[in-house]
Amino acid sequence: MTTLGHLCIELAFVLLVTNCANCDEQYYVDCSTLRMGQYKCPHPDIINDYIDPQTQQPRGCTKENKAKVLCLASVGINCTETNNRTFKRDIPCKWTNGYSFETAMLLSIFLGMFGADRFYLGYPAIGLFKFCTLGFMFLGQLVDIILIATQVVGPADGSHYVIPHYGAGIEVIKSDNWTYKLPQDDW
Incomplete structure (x- = not known):
């Protein structure tokens, strides 16, 4: 995601926090259903310990190319699984073996x-x-x-x-039986 994209997410998160700073209501929801802008991943307290310096990927990346990371829900939203604002969410990563x-x-x-x-x-x-x-x-x-x-x-x-974290990475897009072209009307 670009720096501008991160800036927009940060701004949306700040607006949510400031708009609900005076809210006394607490909502308990299943945090796995939260949408972008209703949470922040990774949690701001672990941002410095988020990337593994050896692999340049999020810590705990598995062979399934997913890593569990601690996230923070917006103010006023509590997670039913933890009874507070923090929860763990799977994020995409690239598993490396050195x-x-x-x-x-x-x-x-x-x-x-x-x-x-x-x-x-x-x-x-x-x-x-x-x-x-x-x-x-x-x-x-x-x-x-x-x-x-x-x-x-x-x-x-x-x-x-x-690959160095800011180095060039290529994402290969493959086609198989689960991907197909949708028919389009000819004009």
């Missing part, structure tokens, strides 16, 4: 002809084949540089690369 994007790129550029990039990412058969053929006569090395740079080839365990 494979560095920079390391994979450097190995691919400088030692890709020997298959070092593929060995590092957990593909020993392709790494051995690249080693025996000098990176498919350097053509396979060039292809792997492009595939790793565009993040098409990732670690073999299905995890994501560790």
Whole structure:
């Protein structure tokens, strides 16, 4: 989300708090049903301890690419599950297993002809084949540089690369049986 988007959410949250500062009524709701603007994630008290410096992802990110984070409901809203304004919510994240994007790129550029990039990412058969053929006569090395740079080839365990928090990240959009095009009327 952009900085402008964060600023708009912060402003909406402040307006909700100031509009209800004089409210004495307390509403108890299931906080999993709250909509954007009715809560703030992560909780402002844990914002400095929110990102894991080793993985550059929210702490507690699981293989399902979700992390539970402590959130704060707006003033006047109490959660039925905790009887106060705090609750835990799943947020999206990218599970990493320690494979560095920079390391994979450097190995691919400088030692890709020997298959070092593929060995590092957990593909020993392709790494051995690249080693025996000098990176498919350097053509396979060039292809792997492009595939790793565009993040098409990732670690073999299905995890994501560790990328600096403000570094470039690519989101791959795939189509399967659950996604389809809706028919459109021709004009």
